[in-house]
Amino acid sequence: MYAAASDPKRARLAAVQRLLREPLGVFGVTLVVLMLFGAIFADWLSIYEPNKISPRDRFQGPSWDHLLGTDQLGRDLFSRVLHGGRIALSVALFSTLASLVIGIVLGLIAGYGPRWLDNLMLLFFDSIKSFPTVMLALALVTLFGPSLTAVVIVVVLVNVPGYARIIRTQTLALKESEFVTAALSMGASTPRILRVHVMPNVVGPLLILASMDIPVVIAIEAGMSFLGLGVRPPTPSWGAILNDGFTAIRDTPWIVLAGGLPIIITTLGFTFLGETLRDVFDPRLKGRG
Amino acid sequence: MTAILEVKYLEVTFRVGPMMRRQDLLGVAGVSFDVNPGETFALVGESGSGKTTLARAVNGLQPISAGSVTFQGQRVDTLSVREMKPLRRDMAMMFQDPVGSLSPRMKVGDLVTEAFRIHRVEADLQSETERLLSLVGLTMDFAERFPHQLSGGQARRVGVARAIALNPKLVIADEPTAGLDVSVQGEVLNLLGELRERLGLAMLIITHNLHVVHHVADRMAVMYLGRFVETGPTEEVFSAPAHPYTAALLSANPEPDPDKAQDRITLPSEVPSLLARPEGCEFHTRCPWAKDKCRKVVPDATAINGRRVACHYPLDEGARPPPKKEPS
Amino acid sequence: MLSYSIKRLGLAVVIVSVAMLMLFSMIYLIPGDPAAVALGPRATEAMREALRVKMGLDQPIWVQFWNFFINAWQGDLGNEVLSDRPVATVVLEQLPYTIALILGGISWSVALGIPLGCWAAVKRGSWADRLVGVLSVAVIAVPSFVVAIYALLVFAVTLQWLPAIGAGEPGDLGDQLVHLLLPSLAVGLGWVGYIARMVRASMLEVLEAQHIRTARAFGLPDRMITYRYALTIAILPTVTLLGVGIGQMLSSAVFAEIVFARPGVGKLVYDAILTRNYPLVTGTVLVTTVIFVLLNLVADLIVGALDPRVRSRF
């Protein structure tokens, strides 16, 4: 009622300012930027080859030479953690993006298409979701063998039903809304209605929810690699480092620390960032998922 | 003069209920009327009377189960979406919620010219925006605003501009004053009246507000449970309602004058469910004058003083006030 | 309520069937000959052929699926490769350990999460609310296997307060409970956060509702409004969430069982993958899926029983 006229650009700017005023948001941004920086410049920052085996240096504790110590093959853990970040972040971004695209398309089809197709798709979404995540991952690995592709497919399969359902529900609601009916009565075609009237109203909230799923994806990658079902050795991955360390946890605890801390830092960073983003841009979504 | 819109024996059926107990519900139960060029016709009824469904059926947004809709001499109820599209240039519709019927992420400028884009009409959209906004009394500043930045009255004006963008012959307006304050309702009604004169529009107005009808409509129909109970020239219906339901509706809108004696007709009980339509005259469960015949025999619409009334015992002046009855 | 339950049960059956179909097509798509894989490289062609006939692989695909489908519904999930014992028996042996773990995890997270969420909602905007908020988000963010490993490192290796591996002596309930502590901490921690957040959010939503304002306007005491008017509604989404949550805990349980070297279905399926014991893998996945679907069903039925609106919709 008292809404002052303001253009969206300024509103967006104001939102960013508000984000930077939230201590948690700043904390999240810092952690994320730190991890991104480490991952992007991994080659410059690491002194050692991440996969270089050096039997003389095995099981060394943290020192100035090896900031996080070395593992059972004498590989420098700091270098491996930086390169592992690359894997974790690129898997997270790529598979989230893929799930988003597939989820949006399927959701729009289910929401705007005929009833029977909607019901059929819902049944498939529900069935996929009825597999516990890790069980689904395990079943898929038996199919594809351990690989990053398997990780991406697992993530997509896990995310898509949820995303598609959100898009579908919102599309169904919008389909009944007066402004879509109004467009219909003006003679707008289905593609135009989806493009102009539906898409802009459903994608925004989903993007925020998806950004909050990035930590989950990182956890799936690390978890599968920990079980030896993700990346193949010797490729550095946080989960693989954890696995290396876990076998030797009694004598050399620094290896699990080196593998686990970046996971914690990254997931916390993305979560705090995502939460704050959501509160700032779309307070209605609070507490969902 | 041939009617621009002709509706004959129109029926709309809905399937409702869970899968096992699916039932057919008659939302609009066989109505006929026509609208002449330049004329304003009003459909009046309370919630659940089927007036909005009827409007949507006329506009081809709601499939019909029987009857016909003829627009400018062409049957439209049998057309496919694609075949219907060119006709939509001549038949515009305005929806109830002033703000909610505007796409929330489009600017007013794009909203008012959307019809040009949909129908691929070559035009200078910038100057069209200017023309349309000034027609409805808004300045060009509004072109850059989003719907949530408009007041109810302003949003309604944008809705009007959208409807008249391609110079339609018929405008269907569903509750044009809904959600607006009294001081703003007049503005919108005046605007519609003005445009009607200037552009020679025919209008079909759907509303529950009888006073609105009184000032804008040439002819009107009163709906109850999906049927017309009374149809006729507005002036005459207002001065001497013949159907008890019309009379009750009229008396249910008290005038803001404490000194006016209110011959109130109070209707007992509530509107029956469309799934359990009463026998005989469907209004008998609430009619203060109901007699035995009303409970058994369905009344036909009969012509009385240039009106059509579906009642066994239509009211004349002397029939009021209603017989006193214990409230049930 | 009865027709609602029947309908919901029917849906569960259909979902499990579709899940079976998916699982079956997955097995079918596995590259290579399952018989060859099962028997190893030293088997003769005749042995492979015999096994193929035994496993029904010589039949057309739809017959294979139909047999798989019918057998699975009857509880026959085939025999596992190593010992040739029925998969169902093997899985059922391991199931109680996993159920105990999940019950441990869910009960402490519910016991802590619901009061925390309520408290945060009632004290909305206070430092307590903010603290609960940050902590919930933090524990949700950290993956459960990292929690498991670190808990093992701290409490079992460094401090040596709690046992590191195994499920405890059979028959010794106290020992088994002690062995359950760390794993259920690991699987439950994130859920404390989920539940607290969910309860807080739905409490806040309900507290804004018109009927709560009406209840206040009638002068009802705050305690009655919070616990009898608001929480009874706010708890409903949490019940649904728990249905999903217990299922997702099956995932965390896999990690917890591996990290703490506990018996259970998670450990079972992991070992089966490493030994390429495919019938055991699909059998276990199927059993856990059925459990998951059943839990969701139960959650929905509970919501139906608590909410008259849901009951009447069917």
Added chain:
Amino acid sequence: MTVLAIENLNVVFATEGGDLHALRDVSFKVPEQRIVGIVGESGCGKSTLINAILGLLAENGRIASGSISFEGEDLAHLDDKAIQDLRGPRLSTVFQDPMGALNPVISVGRQMRNIQYRSDLARAEKDARSIDMLRQVRIPDAAQALKRYPHEFSGGMKQRIAIAMALMMEPALLIADEPTTALDATLEVTTIELLKDLQAEIGCSVLFISHHLGVIAELCDDVVVMYAGEVVERGSTRQVFGNPSHPYTARLLDCDPARQSERTRQLPTIPGELPDLRRRPEGCIFAARCDRRMDVCAAIPPDIEVVPGHVARCFLAESQ
């Protein structure tokens, strides 16, 4: 005797764009056993006024000055617990939306029993009272109705149940916040008549909020006209509707299409928009939209008593 007397009430909300002065110097009285109507369009401050009386202002709102005296106690300075003790037995409310007013997961009977939680009556006696109240609001089969849940009733019935609940403790004052707006016209009149009957029977006062001038004229003894957070005119309904002394009241009455018995193509309107209450204009709140604006209107007009009991906040109002 006066049940409710509001004196110079000011309510301010802290918003991002600065303080929003939602109510300015609001004064009026609700005498015993009278029905007082508050009329105003959206944004006039009706809801804020009710919330201030009930002690249910949003967290960012506060009573900046003034008093709300109810049966001798100042609600503006009472602590939450004390106000809560008044709500229900002395001061009760019916809200606009019948759909959301009742708790959806608690049976009607139990909700009605809960309202009587202060009483020592046995459960059966409380239920008997509930049944009695439901009969009074003409709910068919009242005993059965206790076992049912709100969604099983129609909108009109829900609103009548809400009225029954509000009047169950026989309060001194009933606040009715647009109780009939969501209802159809024919239901609206029956509900209003019901309210009138119950008021006479219980002998309480009613503060009836509505934007519907006809309903106010029909139901209320006195009327208070609000615009943008101020009371621009108040008096008996006959005085105010018969001799509107503030230009806003006069124009508002003109706008009601029900007043034009003659058919007209040009309906009267009030052009312009509500002022932004974060930057409240210096002088008369209505000046920007007033067609009888004068130079003096740059100052806040005094409350002028036209005849005893009939007050208008306008320089043009004249004492007679």
